[in-house]
Amino acid sequence: MQGSHGLKERRRSWASLYAWQLSRGGDAPLFRQIYLEVRAAILSQDLRPGTKLPSTRQLAAQLKVSRSAVVSAYDQLLAEGYASSKVGSGSYVASDLPEPIEGRSARRGKRPAAARRAATAEVPLSRNFVDVTVQSEERPFNLGRTLVDARTMELWRRSSARVFRSLGQDHLGYSDPRGSLALRKAICDYLRAARAVRCEAEQIVVTAGTQHALDLIIRVLHRGDLQAWVEDPGYSLTRQALIAAGVRTRPIPVDGQGIDVAAGIRLAPKARAVFVTPSHQFPTGVALSMARRLALLDWAREGKAWIVEDDYASEFRYGGRALASLQGLDQGERVIYVGTLNKALFPGLRLGYAVVPPALLTAFITARYLIDRQPSSLGQAVIADFIEEGHFAAHLRRMRLQYRDQRDVLVTALRQRLGEVITVDAAPPRPALVMGFSGYPRRLIPPAVARLATALQA
């Protein structure tokens, strides 16, 4: 309790950081100028109800005026009810002021609807986008959610505690924009063993996840005239990132063998990049066939094009043998491999990586450096510890079983409830529902399917 009370007190004293200046009231007496300045900050709600005002001594020093002028200004604010005082504690913005104070707000008043619309229209990204600040975790069938178990949570806390205890100079300074060497080595070992990726730790750039890696790739490849194949249907955030950057996207059909490479060559021969999900095509779930893999690599080598392999879900394959990465087959160093720990562990982690071919490495590192210099040292240290202790491999083994079980419960419930009208499959595109099961405990799945069945049959 003591702690949270102390925190509240500190927050309340933010007014001492306010950029006070005397710009109001022109030739009016000094105390009135001060009164107008403080009142404007209160009316605009830059200083919220309950905020502690600076002491008269502090404010006088900040404004370089006599303390008596500030005392008179505060007396006026107290008399008019803008502020209240507590004996021995100082003066506060009155906590019973209406919110917002209509029509008088100097800085933060609501803009008319037309002005708000005009401001939104200036931002091209806001068009055609849902409100991305709203993310529903609770609803069943959302995609890309994870449900880490109690063991992982406990081990994650332990790794975090260990890292915090050993916090040292290594964590405090500027460092390699690619990320910590310890983490890059750990990722490299994992990718070689689990995904047959050909890599050295030097080629690995730690990112905040797939989306960040895509952004870096686009910055490196796009010189104003890039044309790129994207899977159709495909992952909409890849397409949206490309479009937002001004890349010309060419949708290439996906069938039961993955992206149709021959169609791509026919439809968009001038493309110099392709964004694919070969191990588990999003959203159909099909794997890119070996014949298509080889055709894609040939095309890239001959046309000096780049293949961006998004290997987002390779850790979780529940049936059949996983195909090794496309990058591992590449003799021509044309594949940029992108992986994420935000699926293998949990989306809030915001950690992923790219394995960058040598020809692009310097440009890639520079782009990363110019955006945000380097990844945060603490998050990296925790995940490196978690991997090195063997917890990551054990986590994947447990989660494979758990997610497979959740998938089986979902499939059984769907067949029971809707077996006559639907089939459940990884399949070539057709009208379909893509349903997530990894983020929901098995007990919630059958009732949710029952509600879905009612909705579909209505």
Ligand SMILES: Cc1ncc(COP(=O)(O)O)c(C=O)c1O
């Ligand atoms: C195709 C695909 N790639 C990558 C990701 C992961 O993205 P991130 O690492 O940015 O969370 C997702 C998540 O749903 C996805 O569906």
